[in-house]
Amino acid sequence: MPFTAFGEPEDPLSYYSSTSNITDDQSLTIIKEKTTSPTATTPSVELSAQPVDNGDQPEVGGKSTADTSAPQISSPSTDNTTQPQADLEQPIVKEVEAEAEIEVETQEEDTPHPEIVTICDEIGNKLGSVSSSDCLDAAFDKPRFYSNKHRPLLEKHFYASPELVNAPRILFLGGIHGDEYSSVSLSFKWLKILEQSHNGVYDWHFMPLTNPDGLLQKKSTRVNANNVDLNRNFIPSETSINPIKHWQTYAKKRARYYPGTKPLSEPETQAIHKLIHEFKPDIIVSVHAPHGILDYDGGITPPQKLGPLRLRQLGTYPGSLGNYGWFVKQTPVMTIELKHAGIMPSKSDINLMWTDLIHWIKLRTEGDGTLIARKTSDQ
Template sequence: MTSSRLARLASLSVCVAFSSAWAVPAPSAPAAAASAPGPAKPSATASSKDAASAAVSAKAEPTTSNKPASTKPAPAKAPPPAPVPTDLPTWCKTIAERLTALPLHQCLNTGLQPGDGRSVRGIPLWFRDIKPASGAPRLRVLVLGGIHGDEMASVNLVFNWLERSVKSNNAPIHWRVVPLVNPDGLLRKPATRTNARGVDLNRNFPTADWATNARSYWISRTGKDPRRYPGPAAMSEPETRWVQRQLEQFKPNLIVSVHAPYGVLDFDGPPPPPDKLGNLYLDQVGIYPGSLGNYGGVVQRVPVVTLELKDARQIAASESAAMWTDLLGWIDRRLINVAQQGSTTKQP
């Protein structure tokens, strides 16, 4: 063998020995494991993802038992919910803070009673019945304020009318007055039109067209305006169900619903409507799926007078008085006298 061939063989032997010294031996596995049944092997892509995930996990989680304390700050705790005002003094104090035109003593002296209804948060829906000083009533009138929680002026107006109905109880009228139907919306910061579940109560009544039109109207006509969300189903809200019970149990001959701030007088239902109440003039805007005007005036055939005050936050005492005077005059002309004439003609 030539010297050059001997030199090449020697060099090759050194390279092989050097490579063997740096090779990583493959882990050994029992022979039985190769023949044992098991789940299908993952693909190479999945295996590489799992390996990468395991590597990340290995870096993220120390293998020693003495893990270092986390330096991540604990999440801030949400503030506790405001206490639910369930007694009249607390309720009056709470809403008087939101209604600058309502003195606390006025609310405390109204003689309100807790109804059997509660808001979503469990706040009682307060009301008062005012009956005529003498004789049987010829008419039952249900007055509702604050169906939308951010229309504070409507609540102030109904409180004002509550006092007036007590002082003028010589009329043959049985009043049922509810100053605030949506306390959860009023007491939010800021106040909201909707209730605590984000439902517009004046789109949640069981009108004949609710199932077919309420949601499609909300989508197509309001662009899914969250302020006008009709709810997941008609009568889904406890406040709406309570108002419906008033219609069933009290059986009003007239419903007066106070809103703001469109500055018009609306009307739904049987008899001729009033031309005006105070500075509000009749402008019948039509009915909406789930509205109280639609439900009371069209479905139940009970006249519904809807006041849309000009300002959502406040109303002058002189305007409250003018609207009250016009309402009493219209009731006397159109409802009481008509009912009295009807009963007279029926007598033999």
């Protein structure tokens, strides 16, 4: 069975509001005390791309008083050969499926969309390691999806070379939880690395901030503006227990884990669902914090490490992206859990994680350019 009953983790941020927990190459940046550093060039290949110099700046830290004890997790089965249950989504999909194919529209050069300018200013005012200009320089595609408060969900597509018809497709998601600052900032850093090094070998789609309302509140929250935990709002694969029952029983009705009234009730999760349906990624990469591990749900051999993060497969929660991606959509999901929610990884760790990720994708790619995951899911 894909589901293992877990106790839910507590608020991740309170531990990181103390400077006693900061390592030598890190420091805590208060929201109004933002710093910048010069930008370095990067090589022109994805595998060896180096991070820009401003990637090692400390992240903005919000204060929280919640307990940060580690989640009580039972040992799940690590048998990733369990067959996904793709038919479970059909009744819900009909309510949210788009009629037309998704078409990514890029901005005209030097003319960013006004909504992108606005949200980039908000992000720059919130985070100490992503400036408004950093955000605008990404040249995001024309907005198509919006949050509860009608903020655009930023997207950037990096197309594979036209002759590579089987190029691996990677969907990258950051900031599903608004109080995990480092996940948002790391997504922007890697997006910039890819911008400078993309060589057309892989087909990437980035959504670096999937919960803008949660991040951009005065006090950032895990949940979205509708008080829903987006990482419990996807279609569950389980029939024996649904997200609401899990929330009532195992999460003890804690508000930060509320899964919503029904799966895909939120515009943010509907957007991700549509992206998966149309883009058909071979792998989904999602960045979180602060457990300091690498989690994985899927049928192909996962990497044993990404930089300092070591593989520790936790199983899945009903309605989580990992549960939905693999057991419903038959798409492997790699969950990167950074060590700190309020502190950025060091520049060297940012580089190592990126390099290890690209190396794993390369190893999992067959001679014809098709990611092994694609053929595994088609069997």
